[in-house]
Amino acid sequence: MGTLTVDLGERSYPIIIGRGLLSQAGSHLKKCGIRTGSPHLIITDSNTAPLYLEKLQSALESEGFQIVTAIVPAGEQSKSLAVYEEMMTRAITGGLDRKSAVIALGGGVVGDLAGFVSATYMRGTYFVQVPTTILAHDSSVGGKVAVNHPLAKNMIGAFHQPVLVLYDVDTLQTLPDREVSAGLSEMVKHGLIWDESFAHWCRDHAAELLALQPEALEYGLEKGCAVKAEVVSRDERENDLRAILNLGHTIGHAIEAIAGYGEFLHGEAIAIGMVGSAKLGVRLGADPSLETETVSMLKALRLPTVLPGHLSTDDIMSAMSHDKKFTEGQMNFVVPKAIGSVEFVRGISSDMVRDIVDELKK
Ligand code: NAD
Ligand code: MG
Numbered sequence: 001m002g003t004l005t006v007d008l009g010e011r012s013y014p015i016i017i018g019r020g021l022l023s024q025a026g027s028h029l030k031k032c033g034i035r036t037g038s039p040h041l042i043i044t045d046s047n048t049a050p051l052y053l054e055k056l057q058s059a060l061e062s063e064g065f066q067i068v069t070a071i072v073p074a075g076e077q078s079k080s081l082a083v084y085e086e087m088m089t090r091a092i093t094g095g096l097d098r099k100s101a102v103i104a105l106g107g108g109v110v111g112d113l114a115g116f117v118s119a120t121y122m123r124g125t126y127f128v129q130v131p132t133t134i135l136a137h138d139s140s141v142g143g144k145v146a147v148n149h150p151l152a153k154n155m156i157g158a159f160h161q162p163v164l165v166l167y168d169v170d171t172l173q174t175l176p177d178r179e180v181s182a183g184l185s186e187m188v189k190h191g192l193i194w195d196e197s198f199a200h201w202c203r204d205h206a207a208e209l210l211a212l213q214p215e216a217l218e219y220g221l222e223k224g225c226a227v228k229a230e231v232v233s234r235d236e237r238e239n240d241l242r243a244i245l246n247l248g249h250t251i252g253h254a255i256e257a258i259a260g261y262g263e264f265l266h267g268e269a270i271a272i273g274m275v276g277s278a279k280l281g282v283r284l285g286a287d288p289s290l291e292t293e294t295v296s297m298l299k300a301l302r303l304p305t306v307l308p309g310h311l312s313t314d315d316i317m318s319a320m321s322h323d324k325k326f327t328e329g330q331m332n333f334v335v336p337k338a339i340g341s342v343e344f345v346r347g348i349s350s351d352m353v354r355d356i357v358d359e360l361k362k
Contacts, residue, residue: 002222006141007233011161015141015225017218021168022055025130026063032164034101034126036064039094043087043114044105047074048132051174056105056130068094072113079113079147081156087117101126101163107179108139112154115145119160127162132171134183135267137221138190138245140165142232152322153253159237165225169217177210177302182267184209184301187220189274190227192294193244196340198223199297206300244342247334248273251357254319259311264304271303272360279356281336284345293339307360316357317350 001018016028034040040060044053049071057067070090072078091102102125104114111129118127129140146157175183184202187209191199201223202209208216228245235241252273256264264272278286278294295305307316320331330347337343 002218004222004226004229006161006229008161008236013161013163013165015165015167015229017167017169017222017225019168019170019214019218021166022052022130022171023059025056025059025166026065028164028166029060029065029101029128030063032126032128034065034128034163035099036066038097038099039066039068040101040103041087041091041094041096041117042067042069042103042105043072043110043117044069045072045074045078045107045110048106048110052105052132052171056103068096072110074109076109076148079109079154081147081149083113084116084147087113088121091117091121096121096125098122098125101128103128103130104140105130105132107131107133107136111136111139112144112146112157115143115160115162116147116157119145119158124160127160129162129165131165131167133175133179134172134217134221135179135186137167137183137224138186138228140167141225141228143236167221167225169214169221172217173212175212178265178268180210180212181302182265184220185267185271185274185298185303187224188297188301189245189247189270190224192274192297192336192339193247193334193342194227194231194340195223196338198227199339203297203300206302210302240344243344244334247336247342248275248277250320250331250333251276251316251360254316255307255311257319257322258315259308268304271298271301272305272307274298275305276356276360277334278336279359280333280348280352283352283356284335286337290336290338294336306362307357309361311361313354313357313361317354320353 004015102118104111131140143161146154149155188202248270252270255269278291335345
């Protein structure tokens with residue numbers, strides 16, 4: 001078991017990663033100042049609930065906690081204002097008060113939804129993340145919480161840090177293969193932006209990671225969370241540094257948007273986006289091995305590295321123009337300089353970006 005800290009002064013919190021943690025949840029919550037006197041709400045989804053809800057709920061109840069639960073349909077569509085309102089109703093009927101915790105049990109969807117409920121119910125309650133996907137090592141750390149608007153993803157949200165991230169790697173054993181690879185995409189991203197030796201470690205241990213070997217998962221999640229925690233500690237509200245976490249996301253979000261959410265999982269789309277960023281890096285002066293190495297790492301994790309030919313370059317360019325990182329008519333990108341090192345580059349010509357999108361189809 002390993003513990004990391006997200007260092008945010010008085011709002012610092014631990015990320016505990018290890019095996020068998022669900023059954024010890026009660027004592028961990030108590031250590032974070034959560035009391036048994038108020039009811040607490042576990043929000044989970046329809047895939048995660050049958051697997052892990054009873055285990056977490058009974059562990060908490062056996063320590064004297066009073067628990068109410070809410071199960072939302074699995075999938076991105078639960079990050080909606082309609083589901084948010086249902087969760088508010090559950091919190092009110094369950095009698096939650098200002099000393100209550102909202103506990104997210106699941107992947108990034110449940111984490112983002114529960115976090116926004118926690119940020120806003122009675123102007124803020126305790127928030128606990130119990131991530132059960134690999135991708136959620138990214139979403140559970142850092143305090144960005146949100147639901148979607150029909151016109152745009154993550155448009156309605158807040159910064160609301162958890163008091164605890166409790167990461168039981170045993171829960172990852174039931175993940176479908178595609179979700180495993182998609183989560184590993186964000187893991188290797190943390191290496192690519194910050195830590196060369198970790199990026200290489202991800203490639204060299206791809207087989208163990210894909211096989212969900214617990215020691216490899218624990219190490220990889222610890223390293224990935226450590227990078228995220230470090231970046232968030234230095235720039236909680238994305239004034240500058242935090243933007244590097246978006247490596248591959250400008251092109252990746254455009255791919256997700258035009259392919260229709262569903263053809264690609266988020267981690268798959270950003271894998272292709274990270275290849276595009278590497279190509280951009282090489283055009284801007286990085287050694288060509290940057291691109292070949294990036295591709296080999298992603299392939300080792302069974303991620304796509306090529307854009308399907310049926311996706312139109314025009315559509316991708318137009319989707320990118322709606323991206324938050326597109327300001328004042330110029331394109332801004334997180335660009336790698338080498339494996340483990342990136343910079344935020346403003347004012348990249350859209351012709352160069354268009355060439356790269358075309359190249360991604362080859
Ligand atoms: P998800 O929550 O939809 O989980 C993926 C799938 O796995 C779902 O079908 C879920 O029901 C299922 N699942 C979850 N745990 C399982 C388990 N242990 N065994 C079997 N199945 C399980 O998606 P995700 O990939 O975890 O997260 C994606 C979401 O995270 C997106 O909405 C994205 O916007 C958000 N996100 C947020 C941040 C942030 O900083 N807040 C960062 C990255 C992503
Ligand atoms: Mg992401």
